Amino acid sequence: MIEAKGVVKSFGRRAVLRGIDLKVESGETMVIIGGSGCGKSTFLKCVIGLHAPDSGEIVVDGLDITKLKTEREISDYRRRFGYLFQEGALFDSMTVADNICFGLKYLTDVPLSKYRRIASDSLALVGLKDVEDFKPAELSGGMKKRVALARAIAAQPQYILYDEPTTGLDPIMSDVINDLILDLQKQLKVTAIVVTHDMKSAYKVGSRIAMFLEGRILQVGTPEQIKNTSDPAVRQFVEGLSQGPIKMKLKEFEADEARDGARRGKD
Amino acid sequence: MNAVLEALFGGFGKELLEAAESMGHFVFLVRSTFLWMFRAKIEWRQTLIQMARIGVDSLPVTAMTMFFTGMVLALQSGATTKHFFNVPLFIGTVVSFSIVMELGPVLTAIVVSGRAGAAIAAELGTMKVTEQIDALYTLGTDPVRYLVIPRLLAFLSVLPLLTVVSDFTGIVGGLFVARVKYDIPTVVYWHDIIDNMSVKHFVHGFLKTFVFAFLVSMTSCYKGVTTRGGAEGVGKATTQAVVISMTLVLVIDYFATAMLNALGIT
Numbered sequence: 001m002i003e004a005k006g007v008v009k010s011f012g013r014r015a016v017l018r019g020i021d022l023k024v025e026s027g028e029t030m031v032i033i034g035g036s037g038c039g040k041s042t043f044l045k046c047v048i049g050l051h052a053p054d055s056g057e058i059v060v061d062g063l064d065i066t067k068l069k070t071e072r073e074i075s076d077y078r079r080r081f082g083y084l085f086q087e088g089a090l091f092d093s094m095t096v097a098d099n100i101c102f103g104l105k106y107l108t109d110v111p112l113s114k115y116r117r118i119a120s121d122s123l124a125l126v127g128l129k130d131v132e133d134f135k136p137a138e139l140s141g142g143m144k145k146r147v148a149l150a151r152a153i154a155a156q157p158q159y160i161l162y163d164e165p166t167t168g169l170d171p172i173m174s175d176v177i178n179d180l181i182l183d184l185q186k187q188l189k190v191t192a193i194v195v196t197h198d199m200k201s202a203y204k205v206g207s208r209i210a211m212f213l214e215g216r217i218l219q220v221g222t223p224e225q226i227k228n229t230s231d232p233a234v235r236q237f238v239e240g241l242s243q244g245p246i247k248m249k250l251k252e253f254e255a256d257e258a259r260d261g262a263r264r265g266k267d
Numbered sequence: 268m269n270a271v272l273e274a275l276f277g278g279f280g281k282e283l284l285e286a287a288e289s290m291g292h293f294v295f296l297v298r299s300t301f302l303w304m305f306r307a308k309i310e311w312r313q314t315l316i317q318m319a320r321i322g323v324d325s326l327p328v329t330a331m332t333m334f335f336t337g338m339v340l341a342l343q344s345g346a347t348t349k350h351f352f353n354v355p356l357f358i359g360t361v362v363s364f365s366i367v368m369e370l371g372p373v374l375t376a377i378v379v380s381g382r383a384g385a386a387i388a389a390e391l392g393t394m395k396v397t398e399q400i401d402a403l404y405t406l407g408t409d410p411v412r413y414l415v416i417p418r419l420l421a422f423l424s425v426l427p428l429l430t431v432v433s434d435f436t437g438i439v440g441g442l443f444v445a446r447v448k449y450d451i452p453t454v455v456y457w458h459d460i461i462d463n464m465s466v467k468h469f470v471h472g473f474l475k476t477f478v479f480a481f482l483v484s485m486t487s488c489y490k491g492v493t494t495r496g497g498a499e500g501v502g503k504a505t506t507q508a509v510v511i512s513m514t515l516v517l518v519i520d521y522f523a524t525a526m527l528n529a530l531g532i533t
Contacts, residue, residue: 049404050404071307078405081405083405085398085401087397089399089401091399102406107407
């Protein structure tokens with residue numbers, strides 16, 4: 001179980017997370033939705049320890065990431081997680097097999113002789129075969145995502161964090177990735193957090209969905225509850241409407257013009 | 268007027284603050300590099316790969332640079348002594364002293380920073396902006412351990428060796444001009460060197476290469492791992508890594524020389 005309590009994170013003067021309280025139950029897939037810059041990915045990075053929260057707690061199976069001190073504690077904590085990066089973040093100097101097995105050396109005691117087998121098994125789980133010796137540059141966007149997913153599951157994590165798994169993929173490949181997430185969920189029985197703004201993906205893979213807005217959680221509910229929400233901001237986002245309580249500038253200068261107009265009015 | 272002053276001092280203050288912040292981060296990186304070096308196993312495979320990249324790949328360019336530097340030193344010293352004494356004198360001494368104590372270590376460090384230092388900053392910078400450095404964390408290792416330490420160790424072991432080769436090629440370049448242009452016998456040229464140089468002079472230059480290796484590798488790694496902002500950021504980081512490394516080599520060379528002189532290694 002992952003439990004976040006009052007997580008606050010700022011970068012300089014910019015507050016990105018303004019007090020996140022979220023509980024992800026074991027075995028469920030929590031989908032986090034929200035517009036760009038609302039803090040979804042930052043939250044995910046706080047969960048795995050890439051960013052340290054300014055305040056608040058993130059407790060995973062009784063371990064609070066904010067209180068871990070020694071390298072051993074941190075590495076024990078990270079061993080529980082697989083992380084799928086938005087662009088895959090595959091090491092381009094290594095082959096696919098080396099990418100997949102990279103974490104085994106540091107996260108597990110698996111002997112070197114078994115690496116090749118694990119790479120093939122992980123690739124099979126994401127529907128790929130005979131690409132072990134390819135370099136990432138030789139793969140298509142969808143294949144890169146799958147290899148990155150294979151890398152994330154190679155060390156058999158209990159938790160998988162997906163950062164925008166379908167972004168940049170065509171609709172069919174997006175659905176293939178959604179199916180893979182569901183398959184992995186069934187086969188590996190992992191707990192997952194999926195950050196996305198692809199609503200089709202959110203409804204398909206999510207046990208529950210949390211809507212982030214400006215560093216806060218607006219609503220948490222099942223896909224059905226989110227689909228039929230009465231909250232106007234959540235409704236605007238899930239239906240993808242430009243008009244509504246969430247103000248997005250159509251043109252950058254509109255906000256400046258409005259501000260100048262207001263100032264002129266005062267003068 | 269106030270606005271102009273404010274803009275001026277505001278900008279200056281910001282720059283100053285950023286420079287101080289960068290310095291702090293650099294010191295922090297150096298500290299964690301040394302901590303990791305004693306805390307965890309060294310990535311020897313990565314270190315060997317880096318040694319090959321930095322050493323083997325830089326060898327032709329450093330050798331050629333020093334060969335021509337030796338040639339021009341011989342040409343200039345021969346012309347000057349010929350002008351004053353009617354005969355070219357002490358060409359071997361001038362070339363060997365200049366190269367072994369100063370130009371060999373400094374020029375090799377500068378050439379290697381332009382070649383290998385830039386490559387390190389660009390590679391680590393690209394890894395940073397494509398989240399590969401974050402991926403290292405999530406896969407259970409630390410970028411300092413996996414990326415920085417092998418590069419530092421590779422620089423510390425390869426730059427002194429490259430400098431020795433550079434010293435030799437520079438002296439041979441000088442011999443070539445002394446022989447062809449001024450008709451000085453090879454034996455005389457070598458005697459000029461052996462009679463006037465001692466091991467101390469060589470040690471003086473050799474010790475400085477370790478300081479340069481540390482400066483160039485850490486600056487390049489620092490600029491790489493702190494890259495921000497996509498392709499433009501990688502370009503900026505690479506340029507800054509080279510410019511800062513070269514400047515540091517030249518500035519620190521003075522202080523290192525002064526210190527070695529004070530210690531009597533001269």
